[in-house]
Amino acid sequence: MAEQDSRLARAAREALEEGGALARNLEAFAPRPAQQALSVAIATAFESRGTPLGTLIAEAGTGTGKTFAYLVPALLSGVKTIVSTGTRALQDQLYHRDLPRVRDALGVGLKTALLKGRANYLCHYRMHQAKGEPRFASREIAAQFQRIVAWAGGTRMGxxxxxxxxxxxxxxxxxxxxxxxxxxxxxxxxxxxxxVVQARQRAQSADLVVVNHHLLLADLALKQEGFGEILPGAQAFVVDEAHQLPDLASQFFGEALSARPLVELARDALAECKEVPGALAAVQEPARALEQ
Structure with a gap:
């Protein structure tokens, strides 16, 4: 054990090493030196928040066990943390499978929450409005709708x-x-x-919230535009599969321009200039060039 390891780093290493909490409480768990090293680095970043050491970019090879490597320090830190995954499928897997196992193995009683975008949650009002629809496109869709109605009567999360x-x-x-x-x-x-309201309330009161990259970036975009926020405030962020962020970020923060709005602008300009003496000749040639 390195002398310079912080308290959290030591705790993370001990939890993941042979004879540690995970080895004792999780069947088939095998200690891995690379996993321990990654977890120590993540723990150090947690305890160095607000300094250059508080930002860590790490790449872990297949078989390292990166999920446990970041969950252990996140759960032991006592810091409000948001964990973001690349897809909703991975988000569900992390929240419903990996997170409960690690939390129980560590014996920590932290509150956790799963938060997705509003398009993932049933809207009671919209569903009741749909009940009045005369018919659906097919019997299969109608049957699926009835399954949703039946499920809606018993779901807790929606x-x-x-x-x-x-x-x-x-x-x-x-x-x-x-x-x-x-x-x-x-x-x-x-x-x-x-x-939707209930999910956001659970996220506000949770110690660790699991989201996905789309929701994380949508929240950041809203904050930049001054329209409020979706996610609760957090002291630490863990971004899994971070290599996906650049492409996704371009969807939220990039600017795109296609030919169609330019052609429409040219046509509008021609229409307006017909009423202005001498103006039509000035815009006619550029407008025709755009249409070609």
Whole structure:
């Protein structure tokens, strides 16, 4: 054990080494030196928040056990932490499988929460509105809708990932979920049972929150535009599969320009200039060039 290891780094190393908490409490757990080294580095970053050492970029090879390597110091730190995964599937796996195992093995009683974007949660109002639809596009979709209605009566979280056989591209998802534009907010007759509100409240009071990169970046974009925030405040962030961030970030912060709006602008300019003496000749040639 290195003398310079911090308290949290020592605790993380001890939890992951032979005879440690994970080896004692998790069947088939095998101590790995690379995992311990990564966990120590992450723990050091946790305890160095606000300094250059508080930022760590690490790459771990296959078989290192990076998930446990960051969960151990995150759970032992006592610091409000947001963990972000690359996909919703990995988010569910981390929250429902890996996180409970590590938390129980360490014997820590921290509160955890799973938070997704609003398009993942059932909207009671939208579902009840859909019940009045005369018919769906097919019997299969109608049957799937009835399964959602039946599931809605017993779900606690309202996460549509719980509905068996409901794909992420199902045409029913926009039917039974809300958007920022159509959400009724506190005016909704089902507001007290709103799954989106409940999920955000759980995240606010949790010690560790599991999100995905899309939600993380959407929250950052909202903050930059001055429109509030989605995620609770946190003292530490762990971004898993961080190599995916640049491409995703371009969707939220990049600027794109296609030919279509330019052509429409040219046509609008021609239409307006017809009413201005002498102006039509000045814009006619550039406008035609754009259309070509």
């Amino acid at each position: 996460d549509l990932a719980e509905v068996e056989g409901l794909g992420e591209d199902s045409p029913l998802i926009p039917v039974v979920t809300s958007t920022v534009d159509n959400c009724l907010g506190s005016e909704c007759p089902f507001f007290s049972d709103c799954f």
